[in-house]
Amino acid sequence: MKNKFVKAVAVIALGSAFMTSCKPKSSGDAVSGDAAQKAYVAPGKYDEFYNFVSGGFSGQLSVYGLPSGRLFRVIPVFSVDPEKGWGYSEETKPMLNTSQGFVPWDDLHHTEMSQTNGEVDGRWVFGNANNTPRIARIDLKTFKTAEIIELPNSGGNHSSPFITENTEYVVAGTRFSVPADYSNGDVAINTYKENFKGHISFVKVGKEGEMDLAFQIVTPGVNFDLSHAGKGKSHGWFFFSCYNTEQANTLLEVNASQKDKDFIMAVNWKKAEEYIKAGKGKKQSVKYAHNKWDEKTHTAKSEIKTEVLVLDSAELKDICYMIPCPKSPHGCDVDPSGEYIVGSGKLAALIPVFSFDKLQSAIAKKQFEGDYGGIPVVKYEAALHGEVKKPGLGPLHTEFDGKGNAYTTFFVSSEVVKWDIKSLKVLDRVPTYYSVGHLCIPGGDSKKPFGKYLIAYNKITKDRYLPTGPELAQSAQIYDISGDKMKMILDFPTIGEPHYAQAAPADLIRNNGQLKFYKIGENNHPYVTKGEKESKVVREGNKVHVYMTSIRSHFAPDNIEGIKLGDEVYFHVTNLEQDWDVPHGFAIKGADNGELLIMPGETTTLKWVPKKVGMYPMYCTDFCSALHQEMSGYVRVSPAGSNVPITYSVGTNLPATK
Amino acid sequence: MKNKFVKAVAVIALGSAFMTSCKPKSSGDAVSGDAAQKAYVAPGKYDEFYNFVSGGFSGQLSVYGLPSGRLFRVIPVFSVDPEKGWGYSEETKPMLNTSQGFVPWDDLHHTEMSQTNGEVDGRWVFGNANNTPRIARIDLKTFKTAEIIELPNSGGNHSSPFITENTEYVVAGTRFSVPADYSNGDVAINTYKENFKGHISFVKVGKEGEMDLAFQIVTPGVNFDLSHAGKGKSHGWFFFSCYNTEQANTLLEVNASQKDKDFIMAVNWKKAEEYIKAGKGKKQSVKYAHNKWDEKTHTAKSEIKTEVLVLDSAELKDICYMIPCPKSPHGCDVDPSGEYIVGSGKLAALIPVFSFDKLQSAIAKKQFEGDYGGIPVVKYEAALHGEVKKPGLGPLHTEFDGKGNAYTTFFVSSEVVKWDIKSLKVLDRVPTYYSVGHLCIPGGDSKKPFGKYLIAYNKITKDRYLPTGPELAQSAQIYDISGDKMKMILDFPTIGEPHYAQAAPADLIRNNGQLKFYKIGENNHPYVTKGEKESKVVREGNKVHVYMTSIRSHFAPDNIEGIKLGDEVYFHVTNLEQDWDVPHGFAIKGADNGELLIMPGETTTLKWVPKKVGMYPMYCTDFCSALHQEMSGYVRVSPAGSNVPITYSVGTNLPATK
Structure with missing residues (x-):
């Protein structure tokens, strides 16, 4: 010094060191009902x-x-x-x-x-x-x-x-x-x-x-x-x-x-x-x-x-x-x-x-x-x-x-x-x-x-x-x-x-033009899927692109086989909902990555590089409907060099194999 | 189907689809002063x-x-x-x-x-x-x-x-x-x-x-x-x-x-x-x-x-x-x-x-x-x-x-x-x-x-x-x-x-033995620094360990030279404060990593791999005192193979070179 x-x-500069022993004090105004009424916003009312x-x-x-x-x-x-x-x-x-x-x-x-x-x-x-x-x-x-x-x-x-x-x-x-x-x-x-x-x-x-x-x-x-x-x-x-x-x-x-x-x-x-x-x-x-x-x-x-x-x-x-x-x-x-x-x-x-x-x-x-x-x-x-x-x-x-x-x-x-x-x-x-x-x-x-x-x-x-x-x-x-x-x-x-x-x-x-959801018709994402019948899985070398849709209460596709160790999988998930506050989430087990939260009308992509042969559940992470727990599927990962072909399905809506 | x-x-399952047009409703009870008093916790009072x-x-x-x-x-x-x-x-x-x-x-x-x-x-x-x-x-x-x-x-x-x-x-x-x-x-x-x-x-x-x-x-x-x-x-x-x-x-x-x-x-x-x-x-x-x-x-x-x-x-x-x-x-x-x-x-x-x-x-x-x-x-x-x-x-x-x-x-x-x-x-x-x-x-x-x-x-x-x-x-x-x-x-x-x-x-x-801070005397972190005079910078091959302390309102050391491209720098920061609610933060410019929030008595380590020759400010990220803005320093990064030796200092408290 x-x-x-x-x-x-x-x-x-130390300042606060002297405050350690202070106890919370009530402001005279604050404890009155008046303050409660001023700060309280009742259910259903807006700030x-x-x-x-x-x-x-x-x-x-x-x-x-x-x-x-x-x-x-x-x-x-x-x-x-x-x-x-x-x-x-x-x-x-x-x-x-x-x-x-x-x-x-x-x-x-x-x-x-x-x-x-x-x-x-x-x-x-x-x-x-x-x-x-x-x-x-x-x-x-x-x-x-x-x-x-x-x-x-x-x-x-x-x-x-x-x-x-x-x-x-x-x-x-x-x-x-x-x-x-x-x-x-x-x-x-x-x-x-x-x-x-x-x-x-x-x-x-x-x-x-x-x-x-x-x-x-x-x-x-x-x-x-x-x-x-x-x-x-x-x-x-x-x-x-x-x-x-x-x-x-x-x-x-x-x-x-x-x-x-x-x-x-x-x-x-x-x-x-x-x-x-x-x-x-x-x-x-x-x-x-x-x-x-x-x-x-x-x-x-x-x-x-x-x-x-x-x-x-x-x-x-x-x-x-x-x-x-x-x-x-x-x-x-x-x-x-x-x-x-x-x-x-x-x-x-x-x-x-x-x-x-x-x-x-x-x-x-x-x-x-x-x-x-x-x-x-x-x-x-x-x-x-x-x-x-x-x-x-x-x-x-x-x-x-x-x-x-x-x-x-x-x-x-x-x-x-x-x-x-x-x-x-x-x-x-x-x-x-x-x-x-x-x-x-x-x-x-x-x-x-x-x-x-x-x-x-x-x-x-x-x-x-x-x-x-x-x-x-x-x-x-x-x-x-x-x-x-x-x-x-x-x-x-x-x-x-x-x-x-x-x-x-x-x-x-x-009142400034705030958006409630994205219009699916205006979605120009390069990997958008605008209807679940267009959902598909496309292999390009070791890259696999999953064109996926989400709508209450399923993904399309919801079963995918033919992924191999060494692949990079890109889940391009389009949320087909067209209403406010109906997001869907997407995650796959053991993701070395985050999850996706996809707003209605949006397309979002999760890259996934599986590290082990096995069966990987995927599911909606955002409770979306009474059947949210059913909104799930599986991805099968086979050894590198395996001859399991790419196949995918969602219930009876898509052919089991494409 | x-x-x-x-x-x-x-x-x-869709359920919520029919709720789109609903408007917020006030509960009869909720808008009354009674509800405000029940939910309101006045300043200085506890939940x-x-x-x-x-x-x-x-x-x-x-x-x-x-x-x-x-x-x-x-x-x-x-x-x-x-x-x-x-x-x-x-x-x-x-x-x-x-x-x-x-x-x-x-x-x-x-x-x-x-x-x-x-x-x-x-x-x-x-x-x-x-x-x-x-x-x-x-x-x-x-x-x-x-x-x-x-x-x-x-x-x-x-x-x-x-x-x-x-x-x-x-x-x-x-x-x-x-x-x-x-x-x-x-x-x-x-x-x-x-x-x-x-x-x-x-x-x-x-x-x-x-x-x-x-x-x-x-x-x-x-x-x-x-x-x-x-x-x-x-x-x-x-x-x-x-x-x-x-x-x-x-x-x-x-x-x-x-x-x-x-x-x-x-x-x-x-x-x-x-x-x-x-x-x-x-x-x-x-x-x-x-x-x-x-x-x-x-x-x-x-x-x-x-x-x-x-x-x-x-x-x-x-x-x-x-x-x-x-x-x-x-x-x-x-x-x-x-x-x-x-x-x-x-x-x-x-x-x-x-x-x-x-x-x-x-x-x-x-x-x-x-x-x-x-x-x-x-x-x-x-x-x-x-x-x-x-x-x-x-x-x-x-x-x-x-x-x-x-x-x-x-x-x-x-x-x-x-x-x-x-x-x-x-x-x-x-x-x-x-x-x-x-x-x-x-x-x-x-x-x-x-x-x-x-x-x-x-x-x-x-x-x-x-x-x-x-x-x-x-x-x-x-x-x-x-x-x-x-x-x-x-x-x-x-x-x-x-x-x-x-x-x-x-x-x-x-009342269950909740901790307010960690006792510095009981800190057995392998890289703890229990006083700022013990702070130092130690090179081990391409790994550099910085034994650093933080206390209102400076780091020791606060200037470091001799880091080279290709080094892995480990900032082991010990917060010397011994009081409740006096954390310090630590960050270095352009960190390819998070920051550190270090509670009193704790030691925490940030690994940093600089990518470019230059001068990198480091600073406390958690407003800690009236002189928080002064709690900062510099790390100089030189080219690989440079002959700049490891030196470090903090004001007059430490030799400028060790």
């Missing part, structure tokens, strides 16, 4: 809001209802899910491809809903992969991951996937600076200052949501943490918090906590666009994967791209500006008007609020205090609207209610604090159990927040629920913020580790 | 019961609270979980080993808690794998899967993991009969009647929970569906429902629905034990895996066993008896007294209730109506206590409240029906939304049910919640059964596909 300050920091919650280290995205806190669905995004065949079915494997091959896990940190005119529009949710830097787009017509794009030159994509007010761009900033992919990566770690670079990525979003890596901006090596776009008057700008401006490369808890101020980096992306148009982007050779789901063929394709345009922030002096921000800023949030930019320095004892107008004026007047690796540093006071004094300990994130109020989470003092954006006065504070990280107010980072509820996503659970051994679920809390004072109404455990979340009114998502 | 009856069956719910096609086990319906934890059992490193860490990979190698997915159908004197004792929960036949034991001290045993000669382990009243045995019956592993498996499927056999397995459970495959009983080829042990007076017997006594092998929905009665097979396992002692078991060569977790070394071992003792039900005439049961029986449930055995024929219009006393008398008097493949068939009337007339359509499962009442679920008529066990009179019925499968009453299959709540695990969800595209969560409902009439109090969505579930009072589990 280098000095007293650092020791103090370490004490703050008011969808809540799209990042799964953190699960790599997936969770959909909850508000105010009930009920988990409606876990959408597989960046991690394999053997339950749904995600990353196991032939169709979905390409979705998890990267420039370094198939990656079965990631860490989905933040969610961001698409916007039109700065308002949540209910079309897509984006999620970022923190480990292998990527951005995913989830389509809210199907609640499926539709696209994943990888980001080169990056290490840990954390300040992502925040968007501009018409979803023109979704951004990504490297959390860990690394030697650029287009440079020599085999350098000593202690050459950080010269060889490690930051890259922030601007990914263009098309009308159908399709993503394209438009350009990157290279910066000095720092850690980009979070970001938010400008809106309204500040549309055209993006703001990124950065820590480790000390450029330390070891024991960051000490060495990256030295400076009293780090930065928020303001990026004029409209200007950057101009430079790209003017040919100022340098073409750099890199490799990144771009994976797209095709709803027509029910398959995914992965493409490896090889080039990116990079703008140099030190060379082009008017695209990036550093705003000093105390201390190790984490959250970087912009109020609904676009005027106020809130930097939450997790080691700071105050919250600075910057003014977009003052920033513009400071830039125009060149009120700089030097540069940082070639990027002009705006004078702190010149860009400052003001500071929220003594708000709490360890500020992390801020959201807005659209009524002029900001709500900031405090990890160390374990509370949410409501304050007035203009006057900077603290209006209310409520405890969280324990050590809140992100928070979410429906539409709370848009131009038109929907308000009503605030959800705190807490980092420490301890004794909030019945214990489950050493490992506990994460914990969230819902507050009613419709009145002057915040009122806790519900504790609910969450899966994975929720970081950022977004929420939108139920009707916005429900 | 063969006849009118079969067509009728098909209509019943009354733990609910251990099978994950079905997820392969995992979920822990919910009752009456709140909140999900406390998903325990990985039979499927990989990249989030927790289950099946990805070196320590856990052996847990998913089978006789055919590593299997990443399964279908966990039923849960059963251990019992002492027929009462739930809170020590373990067992779960069955339906696809690759296995039984798992989850230890309720740690909420971790402690042991998995595979079952030879089986195809689809469905009628499992039900136990005897002192947890002497946990059983498994093959759902799909198959040629025995010790016979020639390469036979034509249409030789089912001669070559396909059923095997039921008795797995002995030791004092510490350790499982051992004691013996199997071979039967004619049928489908064993569910089972329950006798208790009290019927202790020493086990009852298995069987369908497809037609021995059909294709289009079972028609061909296995021909007979008006199938069977419940009564097994005298005490007699079977005597035969085993007398040497009547035939030693058969088979292969099955037996995987055990060792809490001392925090590692798992997988052993392949090669022999099983098999008793022949046709040869030993007094161990198995068939009781005729209308029609395609599914659930097979024994009341708390052990006198009444309920067979739920899913295609029957009544529920037969058999009497254990009458069965014993019928056996003594040889009131048989012939045999089935050598097994005596008891006369229906001779074993029958009586029939519940017109109870509903599609009965599936029955549980008990300990007050003389039985509760049966009906899939087709979508309801739960309460009836009097002795008088067989229907007392109450409530709708379910929609098409209920299993149900659970706390302790509801033991000698001492705890009653109070009944949970219906429904098979169809449709419009119960805000929609999430074509794929919907499963749905459950909680009823208050403390009064004469059942009252629905909550709808809650569930993950995976819950089949059977068990529940027990919170205090029984909490």
Whole structure:
């Protein structure tokens, strides 16, 4: 430990150590019948809001209802899910491809809903992969991951996937600076200052949501943490918090906590666009994967791209500006008007609020205090609207209610604090159990927040629920913020580790063309079987393609013989049902693979390489009807070189042998 | 379709097709404040019961609270979980080993808690794998899967993991009969009647929970569906429902629905034990895996066993008896007294209730109506206590409240029906939304049910919640059964596909020696690092072992150089924290693997084979402190043949080079 300050920091950092003995406390409001009525959604009634919650280290995205806190669905995004065949079915494997091959896990940190005119529009949710830097787009017509794009030159994509007010761009900033992919990566770690670079990525979003890596901006090596776009008057700008401006490369808890101020980096992306148009982007050779789901063929394709345009922030002096921000800023949030930019320095004892107008004026007047690796540093006071004094300990994130109020989470003092954006006065504070990280107010980072509820996503659970051994679920809390004072109404455990979340009114998502099932007539899967009389088994060398159908309550074919050791068997299963919520599952005994869950009208493929001669039952895994238990069959596997011919049948509907 | 009856069956089987247009209905009780108060658990208050719910096609086990319906934890059992490193860490990979190698997915159908004197004792929960036949034991001290045993000669382990009243045995019956592993498996499927056999397995459970495959009983080829042990007076017997006594092998929905009665097979396992002692078991060569977790070394071992003792039900005439049961029986449930055995024929219009006393008398008097493949068939009337007339359509499962009442679920008529066990009179019925499968009453299959709540695990969800595209969560409902009439109090969505579930009072589990963290002093992992000064990096040929520690808020070492392409790197990460709920995560960029979640005091290993020269950030994935974002480091990967030596460091605490 280098000095007293650092020791103090370490004490703050431990924080939770002092909470071990705390017992669950009831909020006075919460135990009343009033809170029960507010959080309870009676059978047959609907929740008011969808809540799209990042799964953190699960790599997936969770959909909850508000105010009930009920988990409606876990959408597989960046991690394999053997339950749904995600990353196991032939169709979905390409979705998890990267420039370094198939990656079965990631860490989905933040969610961001698409916007039109700065308002949540209910079309897509984006999620970022923190480990292998990527951005995913989830389509809210199907609640499926539709696209994943990888980001080169990056290490840990954390300040992502925040968007501009018409979803023109979704951004990504490297959390860990690394030697650029287009440079020599085999350098000593202690050459950080010269060889490690930051890259922030601007990914263009098309009308159908399709993503394209438009350009990157290279910066000095720092850690980009979070970001938010400008809106309204500040549309055209993006703001990124950065820590480790000390450029330390070891024991960051000490060495990256030295400076009293780090930065928020303001990026004029409209200007950057101009430079790209003017040919100022340098073409750099890199490799990144771009994976797209095709709803027509029910398959995914992965493409490896090889080039990116990079703008140099030190060379082009008017695209990036550093705003000093105390201390190790984490959250970087912009109020609904676009005027106020809130930097939450997790080691700071105050919250600075910057003014977009003052920033513009400071830039125009060149009120700089030097540069940082070639990027002009705006004078702190010149860009400052003001500071929220003594708000709490360890500020992390801020959201807005659209009524002029900001709500900031405090990890160390374990509370949410409501304050007035203009006057900077603290209006209310409520405890969280324990050590809140992100928070979410429906539409709370848009131009038109929907308000009503605030959800705190807490980092420490301890004794909030019945214990489950050493490992506990994460914990969230819902507050009613419709009145002057915040009122806790519900504790609910969450899966994975929720970081950022977004929420939108139920009707916005429900009335947006949501799909209930796939039309079998429009299924263009290369191995679709549109009726059970067309089902068949076709041998092509050692590959055997089973064109299979499923409908309550049988597979066609349901008996297959003539498979031999050494064969690769592809079960292409088409679910012929044409109604909502009639999936069928498919599994075969001893699968060295996942199962399939096939939605109505869909075709999905399981590859199976049998390892032993014998009789293999196959069956529907999703209880589909009163005769679900009868929905089964057998596959006979004979020795390699056996002369058992391919035969197959389903009851009397097909010839026993073909 | 063969006849009118079969067509009728098909209509019943489709069932849910007619529900498409139904709209959510509010139960009169449910919308009242009364229901809200009953289901609501205020912040800081605890649920009354733990609910251990099978994950079905997820392969995992979920822990919910009752009456709140909140999900406390998903325990990985039979499927990989990249989030927790289950099946990805070196320590856990052996847990998913089978006789055919590593299997990443399964279908966990039923849960059963251990019992002492027929009462739930809170020590373990067992779960069955339906696809690759296995039984798992989850230890309720740690909420971790402690042991998995595979079952030879089986195809689809469905009628499992039900136990005897002192947890002497946990059983498994093959759902799909198959040629025995010790016979020639390469036979034509249409030789089912001669070559396909059923095997039921008795797995002995030791004092510490350790499982051992004691013996199997071979039967004619049928489908064993569910089972329950006798208790009290019927202790020493086990009852298995069987369908497809037609021995059909294709289009079972028609061909296995021909007979008006199938069977419940009564097994005298005490007699079977005597035969085993007398040497009547035939030693058969088979292969099955037996995987055990060792809490001392925090590692798992997988052993392949090669022999099983098999008793022949046709040869030993007094161990198995068939009781005729209308029609395609599914659930097979024994009341708390052990006198009444309920067979739920899913295609029957009544529920037969058999009497254990009458069965014993019928056996003594040889009131048989012939045999089935050598097994005596008891006369229906001779074993029958009586029939519940017109109870509903599609009965599936029955549980008990300990007050003389039985509760049966009906899939087709979508309801739960309460009836009097002795008088067989229907007392109450409530709708379910929609098409209920299993149900659970706390302790509801033991000698001492705890009653109070009944949970219906429904098979169809449709419009119960805000929609999430074509794929919907499963749905459950909680009823208050403390009064004469059942009252629905909550709808809650569930993950995976819950089949059977068990529940027990919170205090029984909490006060059973539950662990909060592992003592670092007792950690005997072969690669443990008990203090950060002992951390090191050791090269052994192309294997590099990183002895790493994690403590808020850094890893030691946090910089590693000298890794080369072609190396296999093993990160053995020990979490030095000694407090509850302070896990650390570990991940390295571009991992071709999962992450690690390391509980306090634990050591866990991630294998990593880098594919490209470059700089790889590693970081803590579980937000652990105010300086969590600083808990990171770098690994430099150099080309094969490079002369960069192994060096490592963490700040000033360790020499930069060793």
